[in-house]
Amino acid sequence: MRQFEFEAKEAFQKVGLSIPRGRVAQSSDEVEQVARELGCPVILKAQVLAGGRGKAGGIKRAETPKQARSLADKLFGMEIHGHLVNRLLVEECLDISQEIYLGITVDRTNRRPVAICSGMGGVDIEKVAKEHPEKIARLAVNPLMGLREFEARRLVKAAGFKGRTLLHLSRIVMQLWRVFSDNDAELTEINPLIVTTDGKYIAADARLNVDDSSLFRHKTLAERLEKGVAELTELELRARELGMTYVELKGDIGIIGNGAGLVMATMDAVHYYGGKPSNFLDVGGGATADRMTQALDIVLSHPDVKGVFINILGGITRCDEMANGIVASQKTLKREVPMAIRLIGTREKEGAEILQKANIPFLETMDAAAQLIVEKTRGGEK
Amino acid sequence: MTVLINDKTRVLVQGITGREGQFHTQAMRGYGTKVLAGTTPGKGGQEVEGIPVFDNVIEATEEFPEINASIIFVPARFAADAVNEALDAKLEVVVAITEHIPLHDEMKFVALAHQQGSYIIGPNTPGVISPGMCKLGIMPAHVFKPGQIGLISRSGTLTYEVAASLSGAGFGQSTAIGLGGDPITGMSFIDALRLFETDDNTSAVVMIGEIGGSAEEEAAEYIKEHITKPVVAYVAGRTAPKGKRMGHAGAIVSGTSGTADSKMAALRDASVTVIERPIDVDEALQTLLKS
Known part of the structure; x- marks a missing residue:
């Protein structure tokens, strides 16, 4: 978990390291006031949880308190690598x-x-x-x-x-x-x-x-993460609260699987057959039916998703639980998209029966399912 | 015959009274693993499936001096202490199933294990299995078959995927080792390759890597110098973005290092057969073992 610069500096101070004089400001008024207190010139530094801040224009030098205010006007509300600037660290200039x-x-x-x-x-x-x-x-x-x-x-x-x-x-x-x-x-x-x-x-x-x-x-820090002040997107945080790992990507095929390595391999398989994954979602070991329903809900909240590939290889995770989750979600899904389901491993027979009863087709190999979902989502484009 | 575990492995289960501990104790026993005792602080004197439970490791090993391995099902905040307790009792093999153990604790117990010559498998691992003989882990046993392929992996379910494919094609496994998905693990690819190179029952090795760190690149250098047996490798995460943790704490591309492409290139450079899909593993082995 990455700390803001001002938080890292607080940790530095605790062990006796010297840091520049200054403090955090949340409005242009406050920036101007801090600049007066410190004496100019001052440096304004955007507090965002992203690297490459200087190159992106997030660090400015002000020669007067008035200039500090006008620079702050521009910095507040600016986005740096997708992170909104709502705090500036105002510090003395060093020789x-x-x-x-x-x-x-x-x-x-x-x-x-x-x-x-x-x-x-x-x-x-x-x-x-x-x-x-x-x-x-x-x-x-x-x-x-x-x-x-x-x-x-x-x-x-x-x-x-x-x-x-x-x-x-x-x-x-x-x-x-x-x-x-x-x-x-x-x-x-x-x-x-x-x-x-x-x-x-x-x-x-x-x-x-x-x-x-x-x-x-x-x-x-744990509390800060709960409040959502972290380098995660809204959907990523929601998944985290539910105990799943979700990473947002730029493609249009949703991916759900059990186990980090398997989910990565599933993304790679989709890519191999010419598709683009819209996310990484690992439901985790021993997931229940509810977990699968929640996973589908999160994946379909990504607006670009045209189809979903569910790849389950049951170990601790049971295929019947996953199948029940898939069936249950049919009624509550936000929208209907093509799906490719691959389901093997622990209690695969029971899982297969549940899906068959609900008329949901499924496959046995990852590659067949990857090909299928790529074809289906391409068809939707025509 | 096999590496790390064999028919002389005698097992202690730490955290035996928990849900996971009980469930997998039963599964391991069902597979033929000799589980002699378990521990849970405060529950000494109880039994799980007829197996005696002790308050601490030393009491268990005094009662059963033949115990030489431990498997840990203890929640993350207490797991490092459990690993240290197993090391203190000088157990040879310690499998840490637990995910989310703090990194600093991991560095400490891994250093301690190296000092005394014990093996730590994991943390964040499915464990280790020598099919048909001993299972010290949580993997679904039916996808593994006895044979001569050494399997090394950073990922659980992906191991099962590849093992199922291998078993289906008639390639059984001598031992399958889950290294674990954390940035710091007790064993590296190199440690496992070294064991398989000298194991008479292993004729070829399959490595399953993933993004993050440089363990695959280092393994490639090691293979060039020290490994004579054929090696096939798969690396997951070619489509993973930079700077994002892909489920495993260790699976993260930082800057330009740790990418799947760099790992695949290094392995190819070491004459390893690098496959693009897990399903290609059978064909790759057939080609290698024919020649």
Whole structure:
């Protein structure tokens, strides 16, 4: 779960990291007022849960409080990668002498955290990694021991820092480790960490992604997710509340299946035969008839859907439950669209009987069903 | 004969009194798996299907020293502790079925398992099965048949899809291993490939990968150097968008890394037969095993 910049900065402050003076404003009036309090110039930063904010025009510099207001007028209501801007972080401008990158993330290959430091801050770190790999230092952390101070110093030294800077940065790396560890982070990043002309170290930007699975020990975040302030669409949130995973896509064939891998393979099969999936929907293991009815309702709420492919391979999930759900939904469906159903596995005979009684055709292989739904939805276009 | 589990596997079920624990204990026993004991804190002294329940793992292993494997059906917020308890008792194989275990907890217990040489299968896995001999998991057993194909997968139902197809075409399996759908898992493709390479009863390996991370790319490098047996691979998620988690916590394309196309290309480069549909697995194996 990605945190807003201002939330990440709050987490930074808690461990003693310095952040720019400033605060969040929700109206142009408030922006102007904060700009007066801080003294201009100020930076206005759109608070959205999306990357590439600067390039999309979401970060502006204002020389006067009046200019801050007029820039805020334009920023509020703007959309950045589909996310509406309704909060701006207004901050003091810093006099930059140096920009540094610090980050801690999870290295999936080595199954442990990795701390990263580079003197080339303020730019896309992945780009630096590609073009100047020698400018980036990394250090693998033993998860059983956590990051130790001498390791932090070793990392900072390897990135080319010496003397007092080495000591300052090592301390900041240890503070960032606390952010990572206290917040169950998947990733936390300061990019850039600014060294000001008067020698202060300030986290100008902040990133913190918290592991969704850990939300039970981070109550306020879990509540935010319930309120819907997250990077999910309305349908994705609804599915989540029901305990299913739904991902909205751009095509026109709805996909429902059980198991993440199988649903992905189902999308790929539709694509293989020339169709375009409109979603990913995993009903989860051991789903009931109700679950299937809800799944169909969500999938058909996507306005572009011309047909639905249901692919069930029963393990813990029972085919008779799924068949009952499909039959029940026939009466309540928002609209009628062609369907292709593939149903095999646990209690497949019972499932087949239920569908036969209701005159709903079904198939036994994923490929036959994929071909069928592509043909049927194409037919609808003519 | 098989990898990870065999006819000497003796099983402890952690979380045996829960709905899932009870159901699958019965199913595993029905398959012939030797389940000796179970644990649920606070329920020591009870029985499930005639199997004694203990309050903790050490009591169970003192009573049944032959226990060498555990399977965990404990809810996410208590599951990491259960894994650690199994590792503390030095069990050789620990299967963590549970989904949504916090990432930081996973990194810790995986590091601990590596330190002491235990295998963790999962988390977020259907488990492991050596058809006809031992099932340490929740998979529908009827789609698996004994044979000589080693199966390694990051996905549950997709494993059943491919196993059913293999069994139908006469390709039984030596062992099928569900690595798990989380970003951090106890075993990687490389760990499983290493076991199958030295297993006399395995003549070819089928890998089922998916988007996210770079485990398939690393496996490809490993195959080039160390694997002599034929390998067939399928990778799910070619049509998945960037930056979205596709059900599994680990199935996410970040930036330009972790795409299905990059994985397929790396595997092809390692002379692995990469198939575009799960259904093509039989033909691919027939071609490889004839030559």
